[in-house]
Amino acid sequence: MVTNEPDPKTIVYFKNRYMPLGEAQVGILTHALNYGTGVFEGIRGYWNAEEESVMLVRPLDHYERWKHNARIPNIEIPASADALCEITAELCVRNGFTTDIYVRPLAFKSAQRVGVSPDETDAFAIVAMPFGVYLDSEKGLHAGVSAWRRVEDNAIPGRAKICGAYVNSALATADAKRSGFDEAIFLSENGHVAEGATCNIFIVRGGKLITPGASDNILEGITRASVMTLAHDMGVPVVERSIDRSELYIADEIFFTGTAVELAPVTKVDHRLVGDGTIGPLTRSLREMYHEAVRGKVRMYRHWVQPVMVHEPALK
Ligand code: PMP
Numbered sequence: 101m102v103t104n105e106p107d108p109k110t111i112v113y114f115k116n117r118y119m120p121l122g123e124a125q126v127g128i129l130t131h132a133l134n135y136g137t138g139v140f141e142g143i144r145g146y147w148n149a150e151e152e153s154v155m156l157v158r159p160l161d162h163y164e165r166w167k168h169n170a171r172i173p174n175i176e177i178p179a180s181a182d183a184l185c186e187i188t189a190e191l192c193v194r195n196g197f198t199t200d201i202y203v204r205p206l207a208f209k210s211a212q213r214v215g216v217s218p219d220e221t222d223a224f225a226i227v228a229m230p231f232g233v234y235l236d237s238e239k240g241l242h243a244g245v246s247a248w249r250r251v252e253d254n255a256i257p258g259r260a261k262i263c264g265a266y267v268n269s270a271l272a273t274a275d276a277k278r279s280g281f282d283e284a285i286f287l288s289e290n291g292h293v294a295e296g297a298t299c300n301i302f303i304v305r306g307g308k309l310i311t312p313g314a315s316d317n318i319l320e321g322i323t324r325a326s327v328m329t330l331a332h333d334m335g336v337p338v339v340e341r342s343i344d345r346s347e348l349y350i351a352d353e354i355f356f357t358g359t360a361v362e363l364a365p366v367t368k369v370d371h372r373l374v375g376d377g378t379i380g381p382l383t384r385s386l387r388e389m390y391h392e393a394v395r396g397k398v399r400m401y402r403h404w405v406q407p408v409m410v411h412e413p414a415l416k
Pocket of ligand 1: 142269295296297298299300318319320321322323324357358359360
């Protein structure tokens with residue numbers, strides 16, 4: 101069975117070597133654990149049975165984003181993006197994965213002492229695990245605008261996937277679920293739509309695909325970029341601009357994008373139907389194309405995937 105809680109025997113990369121997840125431990129005074137000073141990533145790999153390979157989705161882009169973002173809290177990731185891709189491929193082989201997977205790279209301030217001022221002690225780990233559906237969006241999601249505002253760039257930059265910033269997402273997600281929604285939509289302090297708690301947001305109005313721009317307190321999502329390319333290649337105009345809350349209520353279609361959520365249709369927002377309450381035609385075609393592309397099945401987007409041929413699990 102595929103769960104999102106990996107087996108402690110799963111081989112991970114930590115302290116410059118491969119080891120079982122159960123041995124990859126940190127102390128309770130670790131700076132990042134106390135103060136949130138880490139930067140993480142999320143990468144998917146899809147099992148392609150015909151090619152007997154795990155298709156890692158845009159791993160180089162994810163690792164480049166990770167290395168860039170880590171500069172914000174001054175965390176050093178000594179390995180190159182290419183070397184990180186190789187470590188990830190090696191994790192797939194060592195674990196003998198033949199399912200869809202999720203990869204969680206985490207870089208953090210690792211000093212073990214009290215005091216918020218960080219030092220130069222940094223560490224990083226990469227965990228890869230079997231992974232199933234994150235949000236079941238087959239029938240469309242019900243999203244709710246959160247009472248929590250998105251963290252501002254001048255408070256904790258949302259573009260950086262900083263661990264501490266995810267308190268913002270966790271608060272909004274918990275409230276959304278308690279209120280019966282599937283996912284929260286964040287507004288920025290200025291009242292414009294920013295993104296979902298764990299994903300970017302798109303609306304369709306008058307045949308145009310619209311999404312908030314990079315300065316609207318969003319994470320510059322890699323799935324967002326992929327979907328913008330797919331839409332552009334289908335001849336659909338794509339506009340990056342601020343979106344008002346009320347536009348959510350009159351949009352023809354709405355969907356979320358993200359590594360974990362994939363392309364998730366939103367059919368209801370704040371108890372109002374989106375369009376006629378069914379999955380819209382543009383959302384449906386983009387979703388189908390995305391599904392094929394990330395499995396390495398579309399020649400035009402084949403460069404998005406790094407295939408990893410998984411043989412028998414190596415001797416451990
Ligand atoms: N926004 C937030 C807040 C997220 O956590 C994520 C997931 N990484 C995204 C957007 C989507 O980004 P990506 O497509 O790169 O996974």
